[in-house]
Amino acid sequence: MPARTYLLALLLGCTGATDGPTDTTDTTDDSPTTADTGPSTTGDTATFDPCATMTLEVGNAEKAHTPAESLDPVILVHGAQGGWHIDVSGLVTGTDALVGIDPLLTVVSSGTQLAGDQPSTFLMLDEVETCVGQFAGVRAYVDDAEVPKGIDDYQAFICTLEDEELDLSVVVTDVATKTSTEQSLRLVAKLDVLDATYNCP
Numbered sequence: 001m002p003a004r005t006y007l008l009a010l011l012l013g014c015t016g017a018t019d020g021p022t023d024t025t026d027t028t029d030d031s032p033t034t035a036d037t038g039p040s041t042t043g044d045t046a047t048f049d050p051c052a053t054m055t056l057e058v059g060n061a062e063k064a065h066t067p068a069e070s071l072d073p074v075i076l077v078h079g080a081q082g083g084w085h086i087d088v089s090g091l092v093t094g095t096d097a098l099v100g101i102d103p104l105l106t107v108v109s110s111g112t113q114l115a116g117d118q119p120s121t122f123l124m125l126d127e128v129e130t131c132v133g134q135f136a137g138v139r140a141y142v143d144d145a146e147v148p149k150g151i152d153d154y155q156a157f158i159c160t161l162e163d164e165e166l167d168l169s170v171v172v173t174d175v176a177t178k179t180s181t182e183q184s185l186r187l188v189a190k191l192d193v194l195d196a197t198y199n200c201p
Contacts, residue, residue, distance in 0.1 A: 050131040050132045051093075051130065051131035052094060053093065054092070054094035054095050054174065054180075054181040055092070055094060056090055056091070056170065056172050056181045056182065056183045057090060057091040057183065058088070058089075058090050058183045058185050059088075059089035060072065060074050060086065060088065060168075060187065061089040061136045061137070062087040062089075062137045063137065064089075064136050065090060065135065065136045066089065067091070068185055070185060070186050070187075071186060071187065072185075072188070073188050073190045074168070074187040074190065075087075075190050075191075075192055076142060076161060076190070076191060076192055077192050078158075078192035078194045078195050078199075083141060083142070084143070085141045085142055086103075086105065086115070086139070086140050086142065086168070087136070087139060088101070088137075088138040088140055088168070088170055089136035089137065089138070090134065090135055090136075090138075090170060090172060090183075091128070091132070091133075092133050092134065092135070092181070093131055093132050094131055094179075095133070095172070096174055096176045096177070097125050097127065098122065098123075098124055098125075098174075098175040098176065099122070099123065099125060099133075099135075099172050099173060099174055099175060100120040100122050100173040100175055101122075101135065101138050101170065101172055102116070102120050102170070102172075103138065103168065103169070103170045103171075104140075104167075104169040104171075105142065105166055105167070105168050107161070107166060108165040108166065109164060113145060114142045114144055114145055115140035115144055116140070116144060117144045118140075118141055121139075122175065123138075145157070155199055158191070159191070159195065159199065159201075161189045161191075162189060162196075162200070163190075165186055165187070165188055166186070166189050167186055168184065168185050168186075168187055169182060169183070169184040169185075170183055170184075
């Protein structure tokens with residue numbers, strides 16, 4: 001065997017090279033990694049149980065409850081008998097159907113109480129689903145305040161309330177358990193179309 005061929009055979013034997021196919025499989029893990037998003041929230045989020053807690057969402061609706069938001073307008077309704085009121089509605093959870101409702105209405109700038117000195121309104125909630133009911137058209141009569149000095153009569157006083165911010169606080173009480181819940185909301189007074197058109201200069 002020539003010396004060059006012998007030397008090559010010797011080197012191949014030392015390196016373990018073979019004449020068979022070479023395994024070229026890449027064992028590096030190139031699979032995409034997932035970002036650490038923290039602990040899984042599956043099963044961790046508490047579900048609201050409407051039967052467990054008494055809650056109230058206040059609205060200003062005569063026919064069917066519609067939730068009100070802060071600084072929504074509220075009409076000082078000029079009733080057929082000559083007085084004024086606002087309509088109160090609500091969505092209630094965690095109570096039996098029979099409830100008592102007590103609204104309180106005050107002028108933010110002066111603290112004057114406009115409504116609240118009236119008997120509780122007792123009614124059966126309209127069931128929405130299990131442990132959830134609603135009401136609408138509960139009247140808060142605007143007749144508590146005395147006519148301020150320098151103002152002729154109650155009609156003139158009502159005219160001064162246009163665009164005043166009002167605090168509406170509503171308490172709902174479960175008649176069976178005597179449990180109560182309350183929500184307060186700031187609204188903006190608007191005149192009835194009768195007053196705005198004819199009675200308020």
